[in-house]
Amino acid sequence: MQLFANTLVLASTYVLLATGYVVVYRASRVLNLAHGELMMLGGYAFFALVSVTPGQLIVAVPAALLVSFLAGVAVYFAVMRPMAGHPVFSAVLVTVSLGILLRGLVILGWTADIKYPLAVAGYQNAPLHMPGGAVLSGVDLFAIATAGALLLGLWLFFAKSRFGIQMRATAENSRLAAQRGIDIHLVFAVAWGISTFAAGLAGVLYTSSVRLDPEIGVIGLKAFPVALIGGLDSLAGVLPAALLIALLEILAIQYVSPLLSEVVPFLALLLMLCVRPWGLFGTKEEIERV
Amino acid sequence: MTQILLKCLLVKCLGYLVLVVTLGFAISAQAQTSEPYKVGMTAAITGGSATSYAPMVEIFRAYISKVNDGGGVNGHPIQVIYEDDRGEPARAGTNSKKLVEQDQVALLVNTSISATYKPMIATARDSKTPLLFGGSVCPEEVFPPADPLLFCTTSFAALFDGDFAVRFIRESTKDKVRLGLALLDIPITRVGINAAETVGKKLGMEITAKVPMPPSVADFTPYASKLKDAGADWVFAWSPWPWEIGPYEALLKLGWQGNYILYGFQPLEAAFARLNKENLYALSGVALLAEGLPELKEIQAVAAKYGVSRIDLEGWVAAVAVHETLKACGWPCSREKLQGAMSGISITVKGVKGGPISWSRDNHFRTEQWYKIYRWDSAKGRPVAAKDWTRVDVAQKLKELK
Numbered sequence: 001m002q003l004f005a006n007t008l009v010l011a012s013t014y015v016l017l018a019t020g021y022v023v024v025y026r027a028s029r030v031l032n033l034a035h036g037e038l039m040m041l042g043g044y045a046f047f048a049l050v051s052v053t054p055g056q057l058i059v060a061v062p063a064a065l066l067v068s069f070l071a072g073v074a075v076y077f078a079v080m081r082p083m084a085g086h087p088v089f090s091a092v093l094v095t096v097s098l099g100i101l102l103r104g105l106v107i108l109g110w111t112a113d114i115k116y117p118l119a120v121a122g123y124q125n126a127p128l129h130m131p132g133g134a135v136l137s138g139v140d141l142f143a144i145a146t147a148g149a150l151l152l153g154l155w156l157f158f159a160k161s162r163f164g165i166q167m168r169a170t171a172e173n174s175r176l177a178a179q180r181g182i183d184i185h186l187v188f189a190v191a192w193g194i195s196t197f198a199a200g201l202a203g204v205l206y207t208s209s210v211r212l213d214p215e216i217g218v219i220g221l222k223a224f225p226v227a228l229i230g231g232l233d234s235l236a237g238v239l240p241a242a243l244l245i246a247l248l249e250i251l252a253i254q255y256v257s258p259l260l261s262e263v264v265p266f267l268a269l270l271l272m273l274c275v276r277p278w279g280l281f282g283t284k285e286e287i288e289r290v
Numbered sequence: 291m292t293q294i295l296l297k298c299l300l301v302k303c304l305g306y307l308v309l310v311v312t313l314g315f316a317i318s319a320q321a322q323t324s325e326p327y328k329v330g331m332t333a334a335i336t337g338g339s340a341t342s343y344a345p346m347v348e349i350f351r352a353y354i355s356k357v358n359d360g361g362g363v364n365g366h367p368i369q370v371i372y373e374d375d376r377g378e379p380a381r382a383g384t385n386s387k388k389l390v391e392q393d394q395v396a397l398l399v400n401t402s403i404s405a406t407y408k409p410m411i412a413t414a415r416d417s418k419t420p421l422l423f424g425g426s427v428c429p430e431e432v433f434p435p436a437d438p439l440l441f442c443t444t445s446f447a448a449l450f451d452g453d454f455a456v457r458f459i460r461e462s463t464k465d466k467v468r469l470g471l472a473l474l475d476i477p478i479t480r481v482g483i484n485a486a487e488t489v490g491k492k493l494g495m496e497i498t499a500k501v502p503m504p505p506s507v508a509d510f511t512p513y514a515s516k517l518k519d520a521g522a523d524w525v526f527a528w529s530p531w532p533w534e535i536g537p538y539e540a541l542l543k544l545g546w547q548g549n550y551i552l553y554g555f556q557p558l559e560a561a562f563a564r565l566n567k568e569n570l571y572a573l574s575g576v577a578l579l580a581e582g583l584p585e586l587k588e589i590q591a592v593a594a595k596y597g598v599s600r601i602d603l604e605g606w607v608a609a610v611a612v613h614e615t616l617k618a619c620g621w622p623c624s625r626e627k628l629q630g631a632m633s634g635i636s637i638t639v640k641g642v643k644g645g646p647i648s649w650s651r652d653n654h655f656r657t658e659q660w661y662k663i664y665r666w667d668s669a670k671g672r673p674v675a676a677k678d679w680t681r682v683d684v685a686q687k688l689k690e691l692k
Binding site for chain 2: 006211
């Protein structure tokens with residue numbers, strides 16, 4: 001039972017992170033390699049806000065998520081929009097630089113010290129005994145619920161809302177969408193905002209459960225195989241891929257070797273690239289041959 | 291008559307005052323203007339390991355500033371040239387070459403991860419420059435028979451820490467011990483954990499699980515579950531701080547009731563207070579600031595004066611060692627002369643360490659290693675000694691362990 005609970009917790013982190021990769025890729029075909037650093041930024045925003053409003057998680061968490069969303073919008077207008085017309089490869093390289101820049105800025109602002117936002121807020125991540133004997137913490141439960149809510153919310157947004165449908169149209173053919181009067185720059189900016197919002201959620205939850213320091217951005221890369229296995233342009237693929245990778249990792253830790261947990265996601269990715277390069281739910285036409 | 295006497299006294303006093311002030315300025319000015327002792331440090335000031343090493347550099351810098359403001363060493367200031375290697379071997383290699391060839395330093399200091407050692411040691415050997423590992427884990431080459439150029443002040447030492455921790459567990463538990471071991475899987479931690487495993491087995495403990503963790507961990511819970519499921523009632527972790535405290539916090543999250551011992555790096559004091567748990571033990575080679583000893587308060591005052599917010603006493607110890615060795619070297623101080631001075635020196639850092647760091651010709655680690663074990667006392671709201679300063683004879687222990 002604990003194994004199942006651990007899988008759900010790890011999968012929820014992967015869902016939050018992989019969703020961000022997918023949303024940006026769908027909208028702009030850019031692989032955002034600064035996604036982990038944007039998660040870290042969300043963590044620092046959370047830390048800064050709990051420091052000024054101790055005990056007020058109800059204020060600090062939404063405010064940190066708003067900051068994350070706005071950071072994504074700002075990244076689009078400041079960094080990605082000027083890249084329009086350049087090869088996608090250049091835009092990807094820009095995201096690498098952005099990640100390095102964010103890490104540097106965070107060290108300048110907060111030093112490299114390890115921080116614990118939840119403790120600053122005056123809360124403890126207490127264990128909760130679940131039916132079946134599994135033990136989860138309050139933050140773990142919240143992470144599972146949040147990942148589910150995010151996926152449901154995004155599905156409703158893209159399927160039912162006017163702006164969500166416009167975003168899908170833009171993802172399909174941005175030139176045609178622009179000709180039909182859709183403000184594609186707004187669409188791209190909101191896509192970046194949603195992506196960093198999800199990264200911010202992951203940042204808030206990870207830093208509440210583990211720690212906050214400038215190097216946690218590396219966790220973002222762990223969700224990369226999840227996005228690729230699910231299908232880079234498919235939100236529907238995120239959940240099964242996250243569950244699959246989390247389960248494989250946890251089985252490797254428990255029954256083979258804990259060190260294999262680092263390798264297993266990439267082995268699964270390699271296998272997927274061999275048999276189904278577009279991922280579980282990705283679009284076949286999206287794959288370009290080298 | 292009395293008035294004349296008073297006037298004379300006043301004039302005399304003023305005269306002395308002027309003399310003292312002038313002399314003071316003169317000494318200080320001489321230290322500032324005369325040729326400096328040049329020391330080159332390459333450290334992980336930024337990058338992934340900065341969390342561990344940057345606080346050491348900060349307090350090192352503060353100590354050197356204090357020495358220079360007090361007139362320097364033998365009338366000469368210490369000029370430390372700091373280079374950031376981000377914990378990257380290539381950068382450490384370039385830094386050390388620059389420090390040796392361009393800056394002509396008399397002494398190299400390494401405060402970085404073990405991956406940076408190889409290129410630095412090569413440069414030190416090529417240029418015959420003494421190299422001090424101050425705050426970075428002591429390499430094998432400083433143990434007897436020591437490399438003539440390499441020295442170390444760092445308290446944590448893989449082989450010794452593992453041995454001491456496991457012996458402490460044995461002493462403090464009457465029943466059979468079921469020991470779990472946790473580590474970040476890098477070569478140096480494997481040495482420490484393997485030593486603990488060997489000694490543990492010798493002492494009749496059952497090693498229930500050895501859990502190596504990769505460098506990027508999204509959640510420590512699965513690793514902690516493995517330790518818990520194996521039935522460990524004691525866990526020893528020896529790794530960089532996040533991989534020491536991460537499994538412990540995950541074990542707490544799982545409701546584990548056993549005892550946990552780790553090496554007490556700089557973030558320990560904050561962790562003790564934040565977690566408020568009595569089953570967390572930490573062995574350390576330097577005192578905790580919370581002990582409030584006068585010497586520690588003085589260090590805190592120096593830190594405050596020079597704007598240092600994070601104090602890692604390993605950095606202070608390294609700076610004291612640099613100061614003392616330069617003092618012993620005299621002036622002028624060549625690399626060769628400095629190496630000679632370092633090979634027979636004893637450095638005492640009162641209040642910070644349990645005993646002196648004494649280097650001999652063959653032993654550049656130290657002849658005796660001192661440990662203290664702390665645990666959190668929730669009633670007192672501060673860390674207390676679970677085992678007071680204990681001396682370990684290095685030569686004898688090495689014989690035992692090897």
